[in-house]
Amino acid sequence: MEKIIIIINGKEAQVDKNFTILQAAKSLGIEVPTICNDNRLVPHGACRMCVVEVKNARALLTACTTPVAEGMEINTHSERVINSRKTTLELMIANHPLDCLTCSKAGNCKLQDYCFEYDVTGEKFSGFDKDDLPIDDSNDFYTFDPNKCILCGKCVKVCDELQCTSAIGFSGRGFSTHVSHPFEAGMDYSTCVSCGNCVSVCPVGALMPKEKTKFREWEVKKTQTTCSYCGVGCQIELKVKNNKVVGVDPAMGPSNDGLLCVKGKFGYKFINHPDRLKIPLIKKDGVFNEATWDEAYDLIASKINEIKKEHGSDSIAGLSSARATNEDNYLMQKMMRAVIGTNNIDHCARL
Amino acid sequence: MTIFRSHVLMCSGTGCVSSNADQILARFKEKIKEVGLEKEVQVIKTGCFGLCESGPNVLIYPEGSFYSHMSVDKVDEVVDEHLLKGRIVKKYLYKESIDKDLIKSVDEINFYKKQKRVALKNCGIIDPENINEYIAMNGYMALGKALTEMNPDEVIQLIKDSGLRGRGGGGFPTGVKWSFAARNKADQKYMICNADEGDPGAFMDRSVLEGDPHTVIEAMAIAGYAIGATKGFVYVRAEYPIAVNRLEIAINQAKEKGLLGKNIFNSGFDFDLEIRLGAGAFVCGEETSLIASIEGHRGMSRCKPPFPANQGLWTRPTIINNVETLANITQIVLNGSKWFRSFGTENSPGTKVFALGGKINNTGLVEIPMGTTLREVIYDIGGGCPNGKEFKAVQTGGPSGGCITKENIDIPIDFDTLTSIGSMMGSGGMIVMDEDNCMVDIARFFLDFTVDESCGKCTPCRDGTKKMHEILDNITSGKGINGDIEKLLDLAYTIKDSALCGLGQTAPNPVISTIRYFRDEYEAHINEKRCPAGVCKPLLSYYITDNCIGCTKCARNCPVNCISGEVKKKHVIDTNACIKCGSCITDCPVNAIIKR
Ligand SMILES: Cc1cc2nc3c(=O)[nH]c(=O)nc-3n(C[C@H](O)[C@H](O)[C@H](O)COP(=O)(O)O)c2cc1C
Ligand code: SF4
Numbered sequence: 034m035e036k037i038i039i040i041i042n043g044k045e046a047q048v049d050k051n052f053t054i055l056q057a058a059k060s061l062g063i064e065v066p067t068i069c070n071d072n073r074l075v076p077h078g079a080c081r082m083c084v085v086e087v088k089n090a091r092a093l094l095t096a097c098t099t100p101v102a103e104g105m106e107i108n109t110h111s112e113r114v115i116n117s118r119k120t121t122l123e124l125m126i127a128n129h130p131l132d133c134l135t136c137s138k139a140g141n142c143k144l145q146d147y148c149f150e151y152d153v154t155g156e157k158f159s160g161f162d163k164d165d166l167p168i169d170d171s172n173d174f175y176t177f178d179p180n181k182c183i184l185c186g187k188c189v190k191v192c193d194e195l196q197c198t199s200a201i202g203f204s205g206r207g208f209s210t211h212v213s214h215p216f217e218a219g220m221d222y223s224t225c226v227s228c229g230n231c232v233s234v235c236p237v238g239a240l241m242p243k244e245k246t247k248f249r250e251w252e253v254k255k256t257q258t259t260c261s262y263c264g265v266g267c268q269i270e271l272k273v274k275n276n277k278v279v280g281v282d283p284a285m286g287p288s289n290d291g292l293l294c295v296k297g298k299f300g301y302k303f304i305n306h307p308d309r310l311k312i313p314l315i316k317k318d319g320v321f322n323e324a325t326w327d328e329a330y331d332l333i334a335s336k337i338n339e340i341k342k343e344h345g346s347d348s349i350a351g352l353s354s355a356r357a358t359n360e361d362n363y364l365m366q367k368m369m370r371a372v373i374g375t376n377n378i379d380h381c382a383r384l
Numbered sequence: 385m386t387i388f389r390s391h392v393l394m395c396s397g398t399g400c401v402s403s404n405a406d407q408i409l410a411r412f413k414e415k416i417k418e419v420g421l422e423k424e425v426q427v428i429k430t431g432c433f434g435l436c437e438s439g440p441n442v443l444i445y446p447e448g449s450f451y452s453h454m455s456v457d458k459v460d461e462v463v464d465e466h467l468l469k470g471r472i473v474k475k476y477l478y479k480e481s482i483d484k485d486l487i488k489s490v491d492e493i494n495f496y497k498k499q500k501r502v503a504l505k506n507c508g509i510i511d512p513e514n515i516n517e518y519i520a521m522n523g524y525m526a527l528g529k530a531l532t533e534m535n536p537d538e539v540i541q542l543i544k545d546s547g548l549r550g551r552g553g554g555g556f557p558t559g560v561k562w563s564f565a566a567r568n569k570a571d572q573k574y575m576i577c578n579a580d581e582g583d584p585g586a587f588m589d590r591s592v593l594e595g596d597p598h599t600v601i602e603a604m605a606i607a608g609y610a611i612g613a614t615k616g617f618v619y620v621r622a623e624y625p626i627a628v629n630r631l632e633i634a635i636n637q638a639k640e641k642g643l644l645g646k647n648i649f650n651s652g653f654d655f656d657l658e659i660r661l662g663a664g665a666f667v668c669g670e671e672t673s674l675i676a677s678i679e680g681h682r683g684m685s686r687c688k689p690p691f692p693a694n695q696g697l698w699t700r701p702t703i704i705n706n707v708e709t710l711a712n713i714t715q716i717v718l719n720g721s722k723w724f725r726s727f728g729t730e731n732s733p734g735t736k737v738f739a740l741g742g743k744i745n746n747t748g749l750v751e752i753p754m755g756t757t758l759r760e761v762i763y764d765i766g767g768g769c770p771n772g773k774e775f776k777a778v779q780t781g782g783p784s785g786g787c788i789t790k791e792n793i794d795i796p797i798d799f800d801t802l803t804s805i806g807s808m809m810g811s812g813g814m815i816v817m818d819e820d821n822c823m824v825d826i827a828r829f830f831l832d833f834t835v836d837e838s839c840g841k842c843t844p845c846r847d848g849t850k851k852m853h854e855i856l857d858n859i860t861s862g863k864g865i866n867g868d869i870e871k872l873l874d875l876a877y878t879i880k881d882s883a884l885c886g887l888g889q890t891a892p893n894p895v896i897s898t899i900r901y902f903r904d905e906y907e908a909h910i911n912e913k914r915c916p917a918g919v920c921k922p923l924l925s926y927y928i929t930d931n932c933i934g935c936t937k938c939a940r941n942c943p944v945n946c947i948s949g950e951v952k953k954k955h956v957i958d959t960n961a962c963i964k965c966g967s968c969i970t971d972c973p974v975n976a977i978i979k980r
């Protein structure tokens with residue numbers, strides 16, 4: 034890859050010619066704050082947190098959208114830049130409820146983190162107009178609180194560019210701009226498929242999963258695993274508090290790139306559900322009784338053998354599940370064909 | 385061809401149309417027929433004459449008689465006297481046309497004397513709905529010349545040599561911009577005409593489209609040829625129905641004559657043109673928003689680079705030019721770059737059209753050579769402020785510009801000088817303010833506009849301008865506090881430095897420039913709770929002075945009955961109950977009521 038030389042924070046460095054300033058800074062270990070940036074999306078340049086000073090440029094430039102150029106002199110943390118970021122943050126929280134004490138997003142909120150980093154208290158514009166809009170909880174899986182929205186645009190873009198559902202967009206102009214859906218009829222009346230990818234990317238507490246268990250981000254243990262709903266193999270992170278799964282975040286797996294569907298994102302509540310089957314049950318005299326796995330396997334094997342003997346192999350059929358892995362499904366058909374001796378094997382998704 | 389001895393030109397720009405030009409035109413035609421002159425006198429509907437203040441306007445040639453404030457009931461007399469008997473009806477002429485006993489022709493009127501019409505060459509002269517009239521004025525000759533005698537590079541070089549700079553606000557050299565798109569290879573390129581004209585009070589582009597739509601079409605085809613685009617769009621706001629209609633007619637006529645479409649002038653060059661209507665958002669004049677809008681998306685700006693010349697409409701190389709920029713192109717192609725440079729200044733050659741408005745006698749459309757001073761425009765052409773009031777400042781560049789005060793009134797108007805004194809050329813709005821204008825209120829007015837028109841994408845513009853507006857609201861309603869000016873400036877500079885597009889980057893300009901030149905007015909509002917110009921209602925109280933003759937008129941008319949007093953004795957206003965409607969001031973026969 035062709036390299037060029039830039040001068041960043043007073044130091045000369047070689048970077049890839051096709052980089053944006055943000056990518057270049059990252060490759061050199063320089064942290065530039067971003068809110069609306071997401072490497073998977075077309076750069077938006079809306080939040081203005083990543084502004085940097087470039088010599089001879091009329092105004093500050095957003096690192097996420099500006100390509101580097103030979104000899105470019107960049108300052109990522111000059112006084113001018115810091116002041117600009119501070120004002121941007123002040124403006125964001127001036128129209129944001131300061132309820133971090135009770136907000137479930139606290140500890141996992143970019144706005145909170147940057148206000149902390151940049152010593153922004155919210156005093157500068159206290160007393161100015163704030164939105165006072167109704168919370169939309171029409172969707173079964175998540176809520177949308179427009180008062181907390183900082184209009185970074187990530188939800189709209191993820192829905193449009195990656196999920197390709199385009200259920201949400203922007204309405205209104207200027208200060209009245211807000212994330213909306215057709216005819217403002219409520220999220221649930223849009224084409225939303227409840228994939229929750231918007232919820233996963235929201236940097237603040239505007240889009241939140243509906244979850245009854247209260248938890249703080251620092252209280253949960255995160256475990257990366259593979260989503261068990263289908264064979265795609267999406268990588269997820271289970272958030273566990275007190276041995277109970279309280280949420281799912283998408284992980285950057287090769288097959289899902291940080292995206293999930295409604296089942297992977299929100300369908301975790303069966304895990305700790307009291308009705309969940311955890312032990313095999315065997316029916317005796319019309320009543321289910323708890324049994325050991327060995328007892329259960331024995332019963333299945335003996336029944337199958339009995340039926341096979343009496344009625345022949347083709348009287349048995351197997352139906353396997355899309356929730357099992359490819360390997361498990363392979364073994365299932367192998368067992369039907371080689372062990373039981375029938376071609377009666379099917380699958381709910383016809384793998 | 386019929387030769388007519390007289391021509392009656394009826395201005396049919398939006399201004400005159402809204403005051404009955406169509407009916408006047410119809411009556412002229414009828415009456416002329418009634419007196420049997422229809423073979424001798426031709427009545428023509430034209431674009432804007434410029435002097436909108438005195439409309440509806442009618443010009444009668446060959447005398448060049450300029451009839452102003454026309455109405456349907458005056459038509460018969462003008463036809464009987466002027467057209468039938470050859471006696472100009474003096475009482476209906478524009479007031480300045482009569483100098484003692486001398487009747488001046490239209491070119492001798494002060495308003496027109498210092499003007500030079502290049503972009504508006506045909507406006508008010510030809511019938512915009514008749515392509516033959518355009519062709520008679522050398523129309524489509526420039527396109528023919530470009531297509532048959534020049535190669536695209538030569539066209540671009542010519543425009544570069546002319547020094548033409550974009551009239552849409554930025555002032556970027558047009559030829560240079562064209563060359564960027566020309567050197568890009570692509571399966572399709574686009575040429576767009578920006579006729580969004582969102583600047584409040586501006587109507588230059590509208591007038592060109594209404595008065596001479598073919599000049600824009602011809603220039604777009606020339607530009608398309610130069611950059612290699614075969615497809616063009618005119619993006620025009622739906623609020624301009626007359627312009628849209630005439631443009632549609634013109635495009636159809638050009639297509640019928642083979643001046644648009646395939647193989648134009650047998651040169652092998654194809655060019656097709658379509659109209660796209662905008663819904664009137666100011667931000668859609670910004671080129672990336674405009675592109676988004678044509679593509680069917682919400683009008684929101686995006687970061688540049690990539691510039692449209694590299695990746696524009698549907699990611700193809702695209703050139704966007706302003707209407708007035710384009711209106712200069714045919715003239716440059718026909719007359720050469722030297723001719724163009726003979727007007728204007730070294731760095732800003734040519735002319736500029738301004739929409740003169742506000743506190744000025746001759747509200748209207750003026751085209752002046754660059755380098756003309758503001759004084760000439762405001763006093764010689766504009767006729768100064770009405771009612772003998774004192775000139776205070778002029779706002780150029782609309783909501784993105786700044787105010788220029790008396791001290792700078794002798795500066796030449798060109799791109800660089802205006803920028804150097806904290807204003808900008810903008811697209812050509814020029815709003816004059818007199819002693820009765822409060823500059824804090826003016827700043828608030830412009831910010832009110834940008835707050836509403838911000839696309840809402842980026843934080844500084846969406847939230848920052850709103851905060852500035854709230855501070856200005858406080859100041860003008862008597863709630864200003866110490867430190868407000870500093871807070872305004874702090875926000876203003878941060879927004880300018882960090883907003884995404886030109887809208888946000890320039891939105892604070894009216895505030896910055898009014899603070900720069902009229903800080904004392906801000907201070908009077910904040911510290912003394914006083915509006916020196918007597919505009920900000922919450923800071924005003926109405927009082928009756930000793931001049932009161934006790935006529936009781938004010939007391940009888942006050943809508944909230946807050947004036948009391950006996951007949952023939954001095955009256956008083958209960959300032960707590962007063963709603964500051966001002967009706968008493970208008971009523972008082974002896975001007976005894978003041979606000980302070
Ligand atoms: C907020 C905003 C509004 C604008 N509105 C207009 C407009 O109404 N008409 C226009 O021609 N240019 C407008 N411009 C400038 C255009 O973005 C662009 O620079 C121009 O059309 C280029 O044409 P020119 O080079 O011929 O001037 C606007 C720019 C901004 C930032
Ligand atoms: S809801 Fe969240 S992701 Fe969507 S725009 Fe608002 S802050 Fe950004």
Ligand code: SF4
Nearest residue numbers: 839841842845885888
């Ligand atoms: S500066 Fe204003 S108009 Fe431009 S992108 Fe930002 S919010 Fe939109």
